[in-house]
Amino acid sequence: QGMSSYCVRGVVRSSELTARYSSWNVSLASPPKEVWYNRCVSVTFVRTVSHLDTLHLLPPGVCNLLNPAAIYANNEISLGDVEIYGFDYDYTLAQYSNLLHSMIFNTARDILIEQFKYPEGLGKYDYIPGFAIRGLHYDVQKSLLMKIDAFHYVQLGTAYRGLKPVPDEEVIELYGGTQHIPLYQMSDFYGKGPSLKQFMDIFSLPEMTLLSSVIDYFITHGIEFDQVHLYKDISDAIKDVHVKGVMYKWIEKDMEKYILHGDEIYAVLNRLVNHNKKLFLITNSPFSFVDKGMKHMVGKNWRDLFDMVIVQADKPNFFTDRRKPFRKLDDKGSLQWDKISQLEKGKIYKEGNLFDFLRLTGWRGSKVLYFGDHLYSDLADLMLRHGWRTGAIVPELETEIRIINTEQYMHSLTWQQALTGLLERMQMYQDAESKQVLLEWMKERQEIRSLTKNLFNPQFGSIFRTFHNPTYFSRRLVRFSDIYMASISCLLNYDVNFTFYPRRTPLQHEAPLWMDQLCTGCMKTPFLEEMVHIR
Secondary structure, eight states: OOOOOOHHHHHGGGGGGGOOOOGGGGGOOOOHHHHHHHHHHHHHHHBOOOOOOOOGSSOOGGGGOOTOOOESSSOEEGGHHHHHHHOOTBBBTTTTHHHHHHHHHHHHHHHHHHSSSSOGGGGGGOOOOSSOTOOOOTTTTTTEEEETTTTTTTTTTTTTTTTOOOOOHHHHHHTTSBBBBBGSSSOOSBOSSSSSOOSSSSTHHHHHHHHHHHHHHHHHHTTTOOOHHHHHHHHHHHHHHHTTTTHHHHHHHHHHHHOOHHHHHHHHHHHHHTTTTTEEEEEESSEEEHHHHHHTTTTTTTGOSSSSEEOOTTTTTHHOOOOEEEEEETTOOBBBOSSSSSOOOOOOEOOOHHHHHHHHOOOOOOGEEEEEOOOOIIHHHHHHOOOOEEEEEEEEEHHHHHTTSSHHHHHHHHHHHHHHHHHHHHHOOSSSHHHHHHHHHHHHHHHHHHHHOOOOHHOOOOSSSSSBBBHHHHHHHHHHHHHEEEEEGGGGGGGGTTTEEOOOOOOOTTTTOOOGSSSSGGSTTTTTTOOOTTO
């Protein structure tokens, strides 16, 4: 009956897909060209369906594979070998409500207007929940906020100047005709480079939003500005909110409003102590703030649970600078003047350094497990220089897993991988009809990738992935943490002697071997035999 454009669409569009490939009764491992034409171009083959039966691609219960309260392992670790548990405070023991972000944004915005004399029109900008995600990079000279993958490539569609996306073509032109950011420009060991800054802690969410809002105002009103000065002013305004104790006062005034899951923290700490584990706390926050928060979550005798408490530690310098000695505080938080020759249980210490800590405690190596939320300031030095085991607290993990568990995400990902397999296998056919099919597949694949990204965050997507590569944040997460979880309370789901085994994720040249990598139903989809590591 001749060629038909409808027939081509019927094959390549999920909304008008022909009968499932499994009904073809032909092997597509290396399809002969006549099969390619018969199946993809000839009208005689068409058996259209109203929509892709994606449910058939997924076995029952597949969308409930991942547990938001689970602990995930990058490296094998046995809790039975851990004798000493250490903790950061903010966003590790104390989880805060997102309401805090609006307060930080508004206060820093007002500081810019009142103290730095920025235009009063900025007062019309409010915090935008969900605008930014953690782990983004900011190019100071180009005023670009963007997501970068583990290979230093900008994810196109995720570069913003102010509150508006920058066209892909402009991004590529700004970086010399490529999406790649050279190593010398990237953030260093602590997330700061010569021109790029990486926002790694949760407190940086209001800072990124304020930065974008100010730039949006200046661009909208045609106001010229120096990129370096603007970035520094906003950083200083945000810093004032923390350093001057404004944020601490908000939290202390209404702990029920701002602190989450306090009862679970007591359960975790009490359980560890009952199993003869030693506990310590190292935080940059001041004692009065930590004391009130811990009394709220754990009780007035919270210090009895800890062998060591160190406040205003000045991490990450605490882990690298040998010069600062420990100072003792009395029960009211006042400084004492005696020289520290031992660290006593139940006492409060200020500043100090890790080298004296190791010398005075003897707590070295893999018998120590330290938890923190900041991959650089809390975990990097401890793992790479001192051999401690590390646990990353990633609150966003809970939300992202719930999205991954949705049918919409699983169906989109499965079909996206099917299209990828088709493109890989059929790209050798370069006649006009075949090229048209391939172009349609590539277009639909891009549409699905964008849809999947938007499920997590319309501007920047998931904090863990670009379209397919791990993000730069994920690369650091794997490098600097043995295990990661949404909150400390996840420890309650495991025995104190539990051993965490990371999945043997197949390398590109390896075949998947484990059954947990074969349970996504993708074996029913053409060409996904080689892609069963997707989840």
